[in-house]
Amino acid sequence: MSTPLADPPEEYLPRDTADVVRTVRDSRPQPLTVRGGERGEHGGDYEDDLAPPDRRVVLSLRRMNRVQAVDADARLVRVQAGARLSDVDRTLAAHGLGLPIVGDHREITAGGFAAVGGLSAASHRYGMFSDNVVALEYVDPEGRFGTCGRTHHADRFRRILGGAGRTGIITALTLEAVEVDKDHTWLASDPHRFLDFDTFVEHSVAEIRNPGDAMLQVGRWVDTSPLRVSRPVGTGHVQLGTVRFGQWSSLHPTTATPSLRARRELGARARKSLGAIASAARGPAGMPVRNAAAGALMFAPKVLTLRDAEFLADTVITSAERGPAHRVAVFAPLSTYTAVFHRLHDLFTDYRERSGCFTVISAMTYGVRSPYLHELSGEDHGFITFTCRVRPTGTYTGKSGTPELLREIDAAIEDICRSERARRYDTE
Secondary structure (H helix, E strand, C coil): CCCCCCCCCEEECCCCHHHHHHHHHHHCCCCEEEECCCCCCCCCCEEECCCCCCCCEEEECCCCCCEEEEECCCCEEEEECCCEHHHHHHHHHCCCEECCCCCCCCCCEHHHHHHCCCCCCCHHHHCCHHHHEEEEEEECCCCCEEEEECCCCHHHHHHHCCCCCCCCEEEEEEEECEECCCCCCEEEEEEEEECCHHHHHHHHHHHHHCCCCCCEEEEEEEECCCCEEECCCCCCEEECCCCEEEEEEEEEEECCCHHHHHHHHHHHHHHHHHHHHHHHCCCHHHHHHHHHHHHCCCCCCCEEEHHHHHCHHHHCCCHHHHCCEEEEEEEEECCCHHHHHHHHHHHHHHHHHHHCCEEEEEEEEEEECCHHHHHHHCCCEEEEEEEEEECCCCCCCCCCCHHHHHHHHHHHHHHHHHHHCCEECCCC
């Protein structure tokens, strides 16, 4: 039976699909929030907002976390929606298998990731996480149980996948796996660094179009506003120039040697130590340490295993811990990828220059070869996400408040997407 934990909001911890059915039926017409686990860089939880927000019922799937069956011959695994993908991946490893897409944090759950589509640096090979879902069980907003998949109720299947919980609560999934030994598949990073944004974008689209045998790929760009620091002698401040820097990393298979294994072990320990220190660092005094930890993502290790590489971001402090930010993520068709990337970058830097609303503007990009997206536009896509650090309201000129200004920016983003046939990727 599901167990209420708090009131308000009420929180329920179902153990199976029947519990979810009862909870949904009993909670109506109150709004229902579904929580499957921690939110990663590309989403984790999902929410059903079909009812008025008078009182909220929280449905947590963290006890629905079992790997129910593994069919090694068919390369399929059936899991409950609250199962962490890192745990599923470890279970598959015993059968010589692995998940093609796992996200970037160990706390991401199967149901939460499927509900938002799900992406990773391997998406140029395997598409979205939802592209690797074969079938699922769900409970609709009225509390009715159902099943759907690629070959039955396909339209409903697509509506629920990526539906962020609005069309149905995913309770169990059947996932495709691939033959791989992630703990013994060694990768070598081939980094290319840039000081010019135009060249960075040009290189990124070329790598997305022709990834070769790269198992993972990712490009990152950082663009800061002028830095103001205290003078070393005397009073006042001195203003430094902007920092503009990008790196594209393609990770290719390599052969392990004793020296590579030693370098991997040393690098892994250093990153974990830096991440632990950064997570504990608080306030302005801890900012340099947090920035150093985040910077570790820009300088990926030269050699590491596939499993290390998939969870590299999980060893450093998350972006959510570094202050408020405005984020936008889009799928850009490769035919308009360059235009979308440049227009979004120009939009954010222009608003920063005119109003001072942002400080650091960073971007991440990689390819997405998704059968679903290909059906919609007839071509492959590049994934582009911008994270713009927001100054506290009242510390900059321009519009009367941050919400008004950000709504104006969002309207401009929608115009760019419409004109360039790009699609917003919404994990909220």
